[in-house]
Amino acid sequence: MNEKSVSMLTPEKQQEKKLLTIDCxxxxxxxxxxxxLNRVFAxxxxxxxxxxxxGKFTLSYSTALNYLRKQTAFINSTSFSMTANLFITLMxxxxxxxxxxxxFRKRAKSFVKPKKNTAVKGLIWFPACFVINILLSQLVSILTGILGQNGVTVPSSDFSIHQPSVLAIAMQFSYVVIIAPIVEEFIYRGAILTALSPYGKGVAVLFSALAFGLMHGNIPQAASAFGTGLVYAIIAAKCGSILPTVIIHCLNNLIANFSSISEAIGLEHYETFLSIAEVIxxxxxxxxxxxxxxxxxxDDSENVLTPKECRRYVFTNPATLIYMLCLIVPIVKSLIQANS
Structure with missing residues (x-):
């Protein structure tokens, strides 16, 4: 921003911009x-x-890595991958x-602490979020299908259960349905909204959705997660709590993984039950x-900074740009590798 535009800011806006920049x-x-930290704990x-x-101990990472690469059945199992995800995520x-x-000690509990009646709002909004997620997923599926027909492979994640066992099913359910939603809501709604909402809920919602979408690491999930992330963040911002979005997120992941879990435990006629539930x-x-x-x-009309000013200060912040780049590079890298 040039000196002329800076000089046009009132002292109150200049102070607000300074605080926003620091928190951003x-x-x-x-x-x-x-x-x-994810990389370190991996x-x-x-x-x-x-x-x-x-049954051995070593300080050589290459020794450990080369050994595990040879244990294909072990490292390709759901038990291994989900246990790894749980350990890395929780630590x-x-x-x-x-x-x-x-x-953010003065307001760290603002969105994290559960508030009365917000759980009910989560149950009310879950069906709407489910519809939005389905529509976005279908749209992304069509687009990736078109790309595939033109010779472009778009990487995606696989959450099917390999080598089914009690441990594998328990780990899959614990991570995908419970732990991951709670952690993601805490980070991508709770922390981000806590930091940025005082300056403008609109920019906080947008930043949250972008981070949440890109965090998934592949284009199909990133696109649909961005759309649902917008709705999740708006609900959390409106309720002043992540409790409703935790409930929505957990239920959404349960429905999304119901088929793989049911098939792994040998549940009969689960397709019929799932189809009826999805229709309702x-x-x-x-x-x-x-x-x-x-x-x-x-409505951000009463904020000191206008929504446009908030977006400009947040998304031109060097720290924001570096963070977004950290999320985008792996997606581009995986896309290039899949088509090389």
Missing amino acids: VKISLLLILYNL VVFFYVAYTYHS SVIIFGIIFAVL IGLVGFMVLFTSMKKLII
Whole structure:
């Protein structure tokens, strides 16, 4: 921004811009740290897995990695991948949460602490979010299908259960349906909204949705997660709590993984039950959308900074740009590798 535009800001706006810039740097660097912690604890988990499986101990990462690569049945199992996800996620979020509480100690509980009646709102909004997710997923599926027909492979995630066992099913359910939604809501709604909402809920919602979408690491999930992330963030911002979005997220992941879990445990006729449930949820979801869509509108007219000013200061912040780049590079890299 040039000197002329800066001089046009009132002292109150200049102070608000300064505070926004500082908080934007803090939350972006904290999110970058979370990604780094994921990598660090992934290395730690490989050491633990090597020691557990081989019965030996080593300080050589290459030794542990080369050994595990040869144990294809072990490392390709759902038990291994989900246990790894649980360990890495929980260890990383504990450190993230401690630092977050220190950096934003005066308002750290603003979105994280459950509030009365918000659980009911989560149950009410779940069908609408389910419909939005289905519509976005179908749209993304069509687009990726068109790309595939033109020779472009778009990487995606696989959450099917390999080598079914009680442990594999328990780990899959624990991580995908319970732990991951709670952690993601805490980070991508709770922390981000806590940091940025005081300056403008609109920019906080947008930043949250972008981070949530890109975090998934592949284009199909990133596109649909961005759309649902917008709705999740708006609901959390409106309710002043992540409790409703935790409930929505958990239920959404349960429905999305119901087939793989049911098949793994040998549940009969689960397709019929799932189809009926999806139809009912879908009908209720459309009704909620048609009757309550106006409730998703955010009004930032009373904020010191205008929505446009907030977006400019947040998304031109060097820390924000570095964080977004950290999320985009792996997606581009995987796309290039899939088509090389």
